[in-house]
Amino acid sequence: MKFSILNFTILTLLTSGALTQQTPKFKITRCRHSDMSAEELAESLAITQEFSDEADPPPNRLNRPIARETVNIKLFIHNVYSNKTKAGGYVSTDAINKQVKALNTGFKNTGFTFALQRISRTHSAEWALADMDKNAVEKKIVYKMWKTLRKGTYADLNLFLRPIPADVLGACNYPVNVKNRPTAVDRGVCDIHSATVPGSPGPYGQGKTTVHEVGHWLNLQHPFDGGCAKKYGGDGIRDTPAMKVSYGCKIGRDTCPDNPGKDAIHNYMSYSDDACLTEFTEGQITMMHKVWKKYRQPY
């Protein structure tokens, strides 16, 4: 897959809880939550802050496994392709199974497991190539695809593997309070670029985009979203070191020197290369369980 140099807008969460936009220049962008309104994004940030203190493990527990309940999440995979080539987004059953395995490997020791229920395949260039960032018409196409193909409840994970245009590797909406938002269930899904499944060429070819996106599906933010602020800096979770965004694998980098720890370059929620991404923190794992229990499981 070729990525061009483009200007991207990344939504940045401020310490005040207000939302603002920056426009840094990146080669690619790992992900988007572009289908969410500013109001919905503020709600997901409020959910993070709701559990921020509980996800703050006592220092003597850091890096020690915490006993957690096991949550088995039903997984539905929808491969939407424009033609039966890799460029057209077609993903073999073997690659899909490897992706499911990579997802479970990424979440091992977190208490979450993902059980593939069913694979659907849809040949539709219109759906496969719809750019949700582009305009209202394209957004409607994406929404129709989700509404038509999505299975199960808000507690079940639906991944749409397709050749997303605009150099985005994945796009996933955070959970919100579905009771107040009638379209949230159909929109509470993830689009994953079909060229990020295991075995794809390049630095994003180990299937970890899906691990990252599912972190968002459980309301994890990026460790760079909140900047270097002390309270709610980074991702709003204390044991995830705050950082400024970086690509590649910049070992030893420390862009928030006044905060504890070096940059969280190995964290699944950062933008490093797949080979560099290896961990969730205890606080992130706790956050995901709290969010799951209150905002997804009952719906």
Ligand SMILES: *[C@@H]1O[C@H](CO)[C@@H](O)[C@H](O)[C@H]1NC(C)=O
């Ligand atoms: C398949 O679809 C992709 C993406 O639209 C396109 O780039 C490619 O040329 C198509 N290949 C064939 C054989 O039609």
